[in-house]
Amino acid sequence: xxxxxxxxIHSYRGGTGKSNITANLGVVLASRGLHVGLVDMDIQxxxxxxxxxxxxSSFEHCLNDYLWSRCDIDDAVYDLAGRLEQPSAGxxxxxxxxxxxxxxxxxIHDGYDVDRLNNGLxxxxxxMDLDVLLIDTHPGLGEETLLSLxxxxxxxxxxxxxxxxxxxxxxxxKVAAQLSVPGISLCINKAPSVLPEESLRKKVEETYGxxxxxxxAHSEEMMNLAxxxxxxQRHPDHAFTKRLQDLAGKLFQ
Amino acid sequence: xxxxxxxRLGWTLLLGVLYGWxxxxxxxxxxxxxxxxxxVRPQVVIPLLGGFLMGPLHGFVIGCGGNFLADWLxxxxxxxxxxxxxxxxxxxxxxxxxxxxVRRLDNVAHFAMLLVLIVAGNVLGIGVGMVxxxxxxxxxxxxxxxxxxxxxxVANIVLGFILLPPLLLLFRKISSTFDIRLGVSLMYVxxxxxxxxIFVLNLINNHTILAELAGVLPExxxxxxxxxxxxxxxxxxxxxxxAVILVSVGMTFGLIQHQARPVRALMQAARELKExxxxxxxxxxxxxxxxxxxxxxxxxxxxxxQVREREGRMKQAIQELRLEIDRDQEARQVSEITETDYFHxxxxxxxxxxxxxxxxxxxxxxxxxxxxxxx
Numbered sequence: 001x002x003x004x005x006x007x008x009i010h011s012y013r014g015g016t017g018k019s020n021i022t023a024n025l026g027v028v029l030a031s032r033g034l035h036v037g038l039v040d041m042d043i044q045x046x047x048x049x050x051x052x053x054x055x056x057s058s059f060e061h062c063l064n065d066y067l068w069s070r071c072d073i074d075d076a077v078y079d080l081a082g083r084l085e086q087p088s089a090g091x092x093x094x095x096x097x098x099x100x101x102x103x104x105x106x107x108i109h110d111g112y113d114v115d116r117l118n119n120g121l122x123x124x125x126x127x128m129d130l131d132v133l134l135i136d137t138h139p140g141l142g143e144e145t146l147l148s149l150x151x152x153x154x155x156x157x158x159x160x161x162x163x164x165x166x167x168x169x170x171x172x173x174k175v176a177a178q179l180s181v182p183g184i185s186l187c188i189n190k191a192p193s194v195l196p197e198e199s200l201r202k203k204v205e206e207t208y209g210x211x212x213x214x215x216x217a218h219s220e221e222m223m224n225l226a227x228x229x230x231x232x233q234r235h236p237d238h239a240f241t242k243r244l245q246d247l248a249g250k251l252f253q
Numbered sequence: 254x255x256x257x258x259x260x261r262l263g264w265t266l267l268l269g270v271l272y273g274w275x276x277x278x279x280x281x282x283x284x285x286x287x288x289x290x291x292x293v294r295p296q297v298v299i300p301l302l303g304g305f306l307m308g309p310l311h312g313f314v315i316g317c318g319g320n321f322l323a324d325w326l327x328x329x330x331x332x333x334x335x336x337x338x339x340x341x342x343x344x345x346x347x348x349x350x351x352x353x354x355v356r357r358l359d360n361v362a363h364f365a366m367l368l369v370l371i372v373a374g375n376v377l378g379i380g381v382g383m384v385x386x387x388x389x390x391x392x393x394x395x396x397x398x399x400x401x402x403x404x405x406x407v408a409n410i411v412l413g414f415i416l417l418p419p420l421l422l423l424f425r426k427i428s429s430t431f432d433i434r435l436g437v438s439l440m441y442v443x444x445x446x447x448x449x450x451i452f453v454l455n456l457i458n459n460h461t462i463l464a465e466l467a468g469v470l471p472e473x474x475x476x477x478x479x480x481x482x483x484x485x486x487x488x489x490x491x492x493x494x495x496a497v498i499l500v501s502v503g504m505t506f507g508l509i510q511h512q513a514r515p516v517r518a519l520m521q522a523a524r525e526l527k528e529x530x531x532x533x534x535x536x537x538x539x540x541x542x543x544x545x546x547x548x549x550x551x552x553x554x555x556x557x558x559q560v561r562e563r564e565g566r567m568k569q570a571i572q573e574l575r576l577e578i579d580r581d582q583e584a585r586q587v588s589e590i591t592e593t594d595y596f597h598x599x600x601x602x603x604x605x606x607x608x609x610x611x612x613x614x615x616x617x618x619x620x621x622x623x624x625x626x627x628x
Contacts, residue, residue: 003614114599118606141590150603153610161570167586170578174587178596179603194567207576 004037004125005132007251008148008181011158012168014045014139017189018158021216021244022136023051024232028241028248029132030088037077037124037133039063039095041148043107046097048136051230052083056099064098066120067112073120074127085233093128095121114147121151132252140168141175149176154183154251156213159204160190166207173208185211187247190218214247216240261307269315272299273322280327297409298416300344301371306424309348316378317341335389339382343409346374358427361436361509365502368440371413372495375406404484407491414444414498432509436502443501447494455486515539515546522553531561 009022022038030036040046040063049056059078061071073095080092098104125133137148149155155176159169169186176184186208191200201212217239232241275296282293300319304312320337324330347370350363358364383402387394418437421427427437459479466475522534534557540550590596 003610003617114602143595146590146596146599150599151606166576166578167583170583171586171590174583175590178587178591179600180607182607192566192570194563195570203576207578 004130005154006121006125006135006152007132007154007156008041008135008137008152009156009158010137010145010148010172011139011160011165011189012141012172013160013162013165016139016158016160016165017216018139019048019051019136020231021158021187021189022134023048024230024241024244025248026092026134027084027088027230027232028244029134029252030084030090030092031086032248032252033089034131034252035091035129037093037095037128037130038080039121039124039133039135040097041135041144042138043097043144044104044138044142046099049094049096049099052080052094053229054078054083054094054096059096059098062096062098063120064103064107067107067116069116073123077124077128084230090131091128093124093130095124111143117147118151141172146175146179149179149181152181154185155181156185156187157210158187158189161188161192161195161200161204162190170208173210185213187213188215191215193217193219213250214243216243261311265303265307265311265314268299268303269318270322272296272315272319273326275299276319276323277326280323292405293408293412294405295412295416297343297375297413298420300340301347301374301413301417302420302424304344304346304348304374305351305367305421306426307348308351309345312344312346312348313341314344316344333382333386335385336379336382338385339378339380342378342381343374346370346377356426358421358433360428360430361432361502361506364427364433364436365499365506367417368414368499368502371417372410372499375409375413379406379409403492404488407488407495410495411444411448411491414440414495432505432513435509436505439501439505440498443494443498447490447497451486451490451494454490455483458482458486515542515550519546519550519553522550522557526557526560529564531557 009018009025011018019042026036026038038048040048042048043063049059059076061076063076065071066073066076076095078094078096080094081087084092121133124130135148135152137145139145157169157172157176159165173184173186186204188200188204191197197215197217201215204212231238232244235241276294279292279294279296300312300316303315317337317340320340321331321334324333324337347367349370350366355363355366358367379402383394383397387397418427418440427433459482462475462479462482466478470478518536518539522536525531525533534554536550536554540547540554542550591600
């Protein structure tokens with residue numbers, strides 16, 4: 001029984017492609033034989049389930065129900081093996097959040113028991129024999145995000161080369177350092193294809209003082225293709241897929 | 254006198270002496286089967302080349318001095334001095350190209366000009382020589398013109414045309430551009446056709462004369478008759494050949510100018526693209542044409558549009574990349590978060606949690622020393 005690594009994938013701004021990268025990274029890791037859990041900690045605006053083709057009403061239970069003690073953690077976990085286009089060597093399971101506006105309003109208003117969440121994630125990891133738990137966080141630096149960071153062994157911050165993201169990302173990195181997250185690193189997403197990748201990477205590393213694990217280029221083609229399903233399975237030879245595999249290799253040699 | 258001038262003077266003297274010496278040797282040489290007056294003087298190419306390479310004065314000195322030397326060597330003395338002036342002019346005129354800054358034939362226009370100057374130099378040179386010789390008491394102008402002036406000019410020009418290009422190539426004074434290759438080849442083809450026709454017509458003429466007049470005229474008369482016909486075939490056929498060559502090479506120039514227009518427009522556009530002057534690129538009329546150049550221009554314009562757009566995006570992206578972080582604001586924002594009670598308790602608990610995890614890991618390692626998962 002090994003200890004599952006908790007990896008938060010975060011970005012300060014919304015719309016940086018966080019859920020997309022989280023889901024695809026999960027699939028890549030699972031295809032390498034790992035047991036991977038995905039948890040949608042973006043409780044206020046959940047979305048990762050859509051990438052796996054889930055109809056929102058198909059969840060009998062979700063994270064919210066567990067937090068309100070309506071069910072056990074295992075009842076809110078969904079095996080994704082049947083939803084992948086190619087079978088994976090490892091395993092992939094999702095702990096989704098409720099998309100019902102009432103549920104979202106309630107959790108924002110009433111909050112939840114942090115210990116229960118903590119225990120739930122630990123139980124998810126334990127019961128499913130997970131090697132890694134990928135946490136899809138809510139953008140910004142709200143309480144859920146801080147909690148996700150506090151629970152994480154690693155943090156991947158997605159940065160979009162865009163002025164509005166620079167300052168918030170700097171704050172995020174500082175806050176994560178204060179929470180003693182052991183492994184903090186950056187990924188650049190939607191990098192303009194006209195910029196030389198190496199100079200972009202160097203510039204970002206110099207500015208933030210953390211290493212850049214991956215640079216994902218922005219391309220119209222990618223945007224069009226990404227809309228349907230899990231990209232890495234549909235386009236195994238695409239540059240984006242290759243980059244994600246490199247990233248997976250760096251996370252788990 | 255600098256070294257360069259000295260070298261030129263040396264070359265001038267050398268070429269002059271060579272010209273004189275060769276002229277004295279070829280005195281008796283004439284076109285086979287023609288009147289003895291049609292002298293074959295391939296050395297005429299020496300003043301032509303000297304003039305083009307070094308300028309009009311050097312060309313004049315080579316032609317004029319060489320002819321004086323030849324006359325002296327052959328014992329004519331100064332009797333034919335006007336023709337020495339004429340020979341000087343033959344070298345003088347190609348030198349005008351040199352004077353205009355043409356050091357090397359780079360296009361068919363230069364080549365055409367050189368051909369025209371060879372013709373002009375011979376007409377002028379031999380003409381001036383003849384008029385001056387007649388004025389000093391020589392034979393009648395009419396006789397000189399038809400028996401001497403016309404045939405010698407044709408012979409000189411034909412030999413000059415044939416011999417000059419290889420010599421220019423030898424001295425690396427002619428470029429192997431497309432239009433030059435076209436112009437020079439055209440000249441040689443036309444020259445071969447003209448000379449072959451003159452030769453064949455001459456054979457036919459002789460045959461006809463013999464068939465019709467053998468036995469009718471005394472043999473001596475017959476020979477003189479045939480010689481006169483051969484001379485006429487050569488000088489009139491040759492004159493027309495020269496005219497055709499000049500017109501053809503001139504037309505090649507015009508054709509090339511016309512055909513090269515789209516290429517030049519594209520070259521100009523490419524140059525502007527290189528300089529980044531996108532606004533000046535205008536292939537409008539060319540791009541509307543339906544031929545290959547038109548399509549190339551269309552593709553080029555599209556490429557320019559894309560390069561321009563990409564450059565614009567790059568500039569904007571670089572602008573965006575000016576990664577500036579307001580560190581004061583950052584510190585303020587960080588402390589706004591980290592100084593809340595929530596954050597304090599979270600940090601405390603996260604430290605506990607991490608410590609607990611670490612402890613578990615240690616215990617596991619101690620109790621289970623077996624191989625760990627390598628993931």
